[in-house]
Amino acid sequence: MSTTPSPVAPEDVRRVACIGAGVIGGGWVAHFLARGYDVTAWDPADDAEEKLRRLVDAAWPALEQIGLADGASKDRLTVAPTLAEAVADADFVQESAPEKLDLKRSLLAELTAATRPGVVVASSTSGYPMTDMHSEAADNGRLVVGHPFNPPYLIPLVEVVGGDKTDRAAVEWASRFYDIAGKSVITMDRELPGFIANRLQEALWREALHMVANGEATVKDIDDSITEGPGLRWAFMGPMLTFALAGGEGGMAHMLDHFGPSLKSPWTRLEAPELDRALRDAVVEGCDEAADGRTYADLVAERDQGVIDVLRATGRLGKDAT
Amino acid sequence: MSTTPSPVAPEDVRRVACIGAGVIGGGWVAHFLARGYDVTAWDPADDAEEKLRRLVDAAWPALEQIGLADGASKDRLTVAPTLAEAVADADFVQESAPEKLDLKRSLLAELTAATRPGVVVASSTSGYPMTDMHSEAADNGRLVVGHPFNPPYLIPLVEVVGGDKTDRAAVEWASRFYDIAGKSVITMDRELPGFIANRLQEALWREALHMVANGEATVKDIDDSITEGPGLRWAFMGPMLTFALAGGEGGMAHMLDHFGPSLKSPWTRLEAPELDRALRDAVVEGCDEAADGRTYADLVAERDQGVIDVLRATGRLGKDAT
Numbered sequence: 001m002s003t004t005p006s007p008v009a010p011e012d013v014r015r016v017a018c019i020g021a022g023v024i025g026g027g028w029v030a031h032f033l034a035r036g037y038d039v040t041a042w043d044p045a046d047d048a049e050e051k052l053r054r055l056v057d058a059a060w061p062a063l064e065q066i067g068l069a070d071g072a073s074k075d076r077l078t079v080a081p082t083l084a085e086a087v088a089d090a091d092f093v094q095e096s097a098p099e100k101l102d103l104k105r106s107l108l109a110e111l112t113a114a115t116r117p118g119v120v121v122a123s124s125t126s127g128y129p130m131t132d133m134h135s136e137a138a139d140n141g142r143l144v145v146g147h148p149f150n151p152p153y154l155i156p157l158v159e160v161v162g163g164d165k166t167d168r169a170a171v172e173w174a175s176r177f178y179d180i181a182g183k184s185v186i187t188m189d190r191e192l193p194g195f196i197a198n199r200l201q202e203a204l205w206r207e208a209l210h211m212v213a214n215g216e217a218t219v220k221d222i223d224d225s226i227t228e229g230p231g232l233r234w235a236f237m238g239p240m241l242t243f244a245l246a247g248g249e250g251g252m253a254h255m256l257d258h259f260g261p262s263l264k265s266p267w268t269r270l271e272a273p274e275l276d277r278a279l280r281d282a283v284v285e286g287c288d289e290a291a292d293g294r295t296y297a298d299l300v301a302e303r304d305q306g307v308i309d310v311l312r313a314t315g316r317l318g319k320d321a322t
Numbered sequence: 323m324s325t326t327p328s329p330v331a332p333e334d335v336r337r338v339a340c341i342g343a344g345v346i347g348g349g350w351v352a353h354f355l356a357r358g359y360d361v362t363a364w365d366p367a368d369d370a371e372e373k374l375r376r377l378v379d380a381a382w383p384a385l386e387q388i389g390l391a392d393g394a395s396k397d398r399l400t401v402a403p404t405l406a407e408a409v410a411d412a413d414f415v416q417e418s419a420p421e422k423l424d425l426k427r428s429l430l431a432e433l434t435a436a437t438r439p440g441v442v443v444a445s446s447t448s449g450y451p452m453t454d455m456h457s458e459a460a461d462n463g464r465l466v467v468g469h470p471f472n473p474p475y476l477i478p479l480v481e482v483v484g485g486d487k488t489d490r491a492a493v494e495w496a497s498r499f500y501d502i503a504g505k506s507v508i509t510m511d512r513e514l515p516g517f518i519a520n521r522l523q524e525a526l527w528r529e530a531l532h533m534v535a536n537g538e539a540t541v542k543d544i545d546d547s548i549t550e551g552p553g554l555r556w557a558f559m560g561p562m563l564t565f566a567l568a569g570g571e572g573g574m575a576h577m578l579d580h581f582g583p584s585l586k587s588p589w590t591r592l593e594a595p596e597l598d599r600a601l602r603d604a605v606v607e608g609c610d611e612a613a614d615g616r617t618y619a620d621l622v623a624e625r626d627q628g629v630i631d632v633l634r635a636t637g638r639l640g641k642d643a644t
Binding site for chain 1: 345380381384387388389449471472473476477478479481506508510512514515516518519520521522523524525526527528529530531532533534535537538539540541542543544545546547548549550551552553554555556557558559560561562563565567568570584585587588589590591592593594595596597600601604605607608609611612622626627628629630631632633634635636638639
């Protein structure tokens with residue numbers, strides 16, 4: 001039985017419950033407080049409240065810099081003595097328990113039992129598909145993944161995806177809610193281990209570990225190669241559009257048609273996919289859509305200004321000239 | 323026979339020759355002009371000079387924002403009618419010809435013949451090991467790779483590596499020269515296809531292509547997942563140190579000991595290396611060195627401020643609050 005949709009519209013959410021108050025859960029607490037919500041938290045650890053309030057205190061100056069919502073206050077945090085009390089009046093629940101599948105599964109069932117009918121419950125899991133966290137005991141239709149990045153109060157991204165028993169309406173509700181709550185939402189149509197950003201990060205991370213393992217690069221080389229190179233662009237222009245610019249005025253089509261063969265080069269230990277017509281066209285069309293009418297020259301100018309702004313923001317302009 | 327070291331010390335370089343004046347070669351021209359060098363360029367294309375001067379004109383406002391070196395001027399660019407004239411008086415040569423191995427090999431030989439003895443010649447190649455570009459005809463000892471990122475006048479990174487016939491002194495000379503010329507240098511001890519940054523980029527890019535090929539994510543999803551997520555941190559803190567922070571106060575050691583098993587998760591199509599004691603220790607020690615005495619709290623504060631500064635610099639603060 002599913003009781004989605006939620007009794008509360010995404011724009012009418014007032015009270016958010018955060019279950020688990022470690023680095024991620026506590027980061028969510030800070031985010032929701034800064035966005036002007038009442039937040040109720042629960043965590044079974046003895047010193048959880050003290051740690052949580054310390055985390056929120058530490059995050060608050062950053063959140064003040066970003067700009068607090070009207071009425072936002074650290075005083076709107078309540079630490080509840082039990083899970084049931086934490087979620088009883090909640091309009092939305094964010095679960096951030098340790099990454100243990102059995103724990104997550106039973107906790108999510110407990111949460112759908114303790115909340116009002118239809119309230120959406122999101123898991124911060126960084127790796128489990130929601131389908132694996134469904135259970136007989138849970139009201140599965142309103143369980144979604146809402147995967148944040150650390151720290152959740154600063155990094156906008158949240159990846160939203162349901163499991164095979166999740167109602168589509170719950171996925172849409174959660175996506176809309178996170179957007180209203182100031183996050184950048186990617187709604188996924190299907191489950192994929194590691195979701196999207198972590199798969200990309202993980203590919204890079206594994207290649208880096210291979211290099212260290214083989215003495216091909218040091219940890220410092222790897223970090224410098226990103227922060228002094230591609231990382232400067234990736235803060236504002238993703239890898240796909242960046243590669244499209246590398247194709248010059250011919251864009252991604254030129255890039256793929258010209259450099260397609262180098263996909264087979266041993267430039268990483270990850271095997272390349274077959275660059276057939278369908279993949280080529282999907283990538284080219286995706287880049288055209290992303291460009292959204294901006295010309296090559298427009299994009300180059302944006303990229304250049306973006307790099308300059310990022311260099312300045314990170315204190316790297318004014319390096320000694322000759 | 324090798325005639326390295328160069329007749330000119332890195333700090334005494336006055337005239338740089340740029341061979342090949344497309345997007346990368348032209349970007350190098352703009353960079354060296356902005357850093358106050360005399361630059362002589364040569365490119366066999368009929369309209370090369372016109373295109374090059376347009377590129378330099380387009381880049382100049384950005385370079386003025388960054389800050390020009392004393393005496394820097396677009397007027398200090400000379401476009402030479404022949405390769406020999408371009409390099410005859412050069413203290414350093416940057417080759418940025420198209421990525422064709424035979425062309426690069428013969429061009430590099432021609433360049434060592436046309437320059438004064440000992441002058442270091444660097445190739446912008448994005449993929450060929452210098453060993454493959456060595457030839458009988460060249461004075462191989464002074465040939466190095468100096469691999470830039472696009473655009474070379476804005477992205478600081480340059481990867482420097484020699485081939486098996488390159489003198490170590492030439493690699494050191496080039497590294498020192500690029501540093502003086504305002505670049506961020508990674509000097510590699512050994513050749514590795516794709517060098518460092520491109521291997522990391524390529525792993526990420528291939529994983530992204532697999533996702534598009536399988537309908538798991540759109541081009542927009544992939545770009546958003548980076549620019550709204552990890553890309554915000556990578557502009558100033560590399561992936562290794564970022565992962566160390568994810569380990570909390572326990573740092574990279576906790577991260578690897580705790581999450582090591584998840585390396586085997588199917589979070590990317592790239593196989594993970596064996597996380598043995600040697601690899602674990604190398605990564606942990608590298609992160610400790612990178613932290614350089616900064617505590618976990620110091621690093622968290624730096625990361626948070628960095629993210630805020632990057633968000634502000636890229637126009638993403640002030641998003642609607644609740």
